Amino acid sequence: MLGPKRPVFKPTAYGSSRRKRRVPRWLVLILTGIALGAGGLLFLQTSYGPTRLTAEQSEQLHFDLNSANNDKQRLQAELTQTSRQFDETQSSNVALTTELNQLKSELSKLQADLALFADAMPPDPRGTSPGIRAGTFSSDNGELSYSILLMQDKGKTDTFKGKMEFVAAGRFSNGRSGNIDLPPIEQFSLGRYEYVEGQMELPAGFTPRQITIRIKPIDSERVVATRTLVVNR
Numbered sequence: 001m002l003g004p005k006r007p008v009f010k011p012t013a014y015g016s017s018r019r020k021r022r023v024p025r026w027l028v029l030i031l032t033g034i035a036l037g038a039g040g041l042l043f044l045q046t047s048y049g050p051t052r053l054t055a056e057q058s059e060q061l062h063f064d065l066n067s068a069n070n071d072k073q074r075l076q077a078e079l080t081q082t083s084r085q086f087d088e089t090q091s092s093n094v095a096l097t098t099e100l101n102q103l104k105s106e107l108s109k110l111q112a113d114l115a116l117f118a119d120a121m122p123p124d125p126r127g128t129s130p131g132i133r134a135g136t137f138s139s140d141n142g143e144l145s146y147s148i149l150l151m152q153d154k155g156k157t158d159t160f161k162g163k164m165e166f167v168a169a170g171r172f173s174n175g176r177s178g179n180i181d182l183p184p185i186e187q188f189s190l191g192r193y194e195y196v197e198g199q200m201e202l203p204a205g206f207t208p209r210q211i212t213i214r215i216k217p218i219d220s221e222r223v224v225a226t227r228t229l230v231v232n233r
Helices: 025-047 055-120
Strands: 131-140 143-151 160-172 177-190 193-201 206-217 225-232
Touching: 131 206, 143 160, 143 177, 143 206, 177 193
Parallel strands: 131 225
Antiparallel strands: 131 143, 143 193, 160 177, 160 206, 206 225
């Protein structure tokens, strides 16, 4: 007697009943998040991030930076040189100020000495003011050199404006003696004292022996001072 039959396995209408393996949901979420993040970052960089430079723009940028650095170095060198020159100028100004103060001190002393000298000078022989206190004349190679000291009396503060005439007495080359008028000084100003000097040409063949000086006001022919001096040879 046969035993009971075992049921025979029949495949289903959907094929094998073995389950397929699925990708875990968490992995899908992670991959999706990564993809979305990368896309968002790319979008932000493209839309709002700095513009990428081309090779030509990058080269130009490096050139501009180098030029700016060179200009900076040049300006720094010029600034250093200017600062050095400024320091030298400051030192020079200090030295000049010191020298100027010394010159002022010496000038004050010289003015005081000149005042004493003026007071000690003998008066004009004619006693006039303005007066011809001193003078020298010398003749050499047809040229007459002169230096004359004019003074007013102490206490006179008004400036005297006058002119000066010269009359030379001497001998001509033919042996004849005579007087000639020499070129005048058309205008001069005299305060307390004035030193007048210069040179003038003599007529050919004339040798002066003495010179008479005449002082007149600038606007008058009235002689206010006169003196005769010997010519040195």
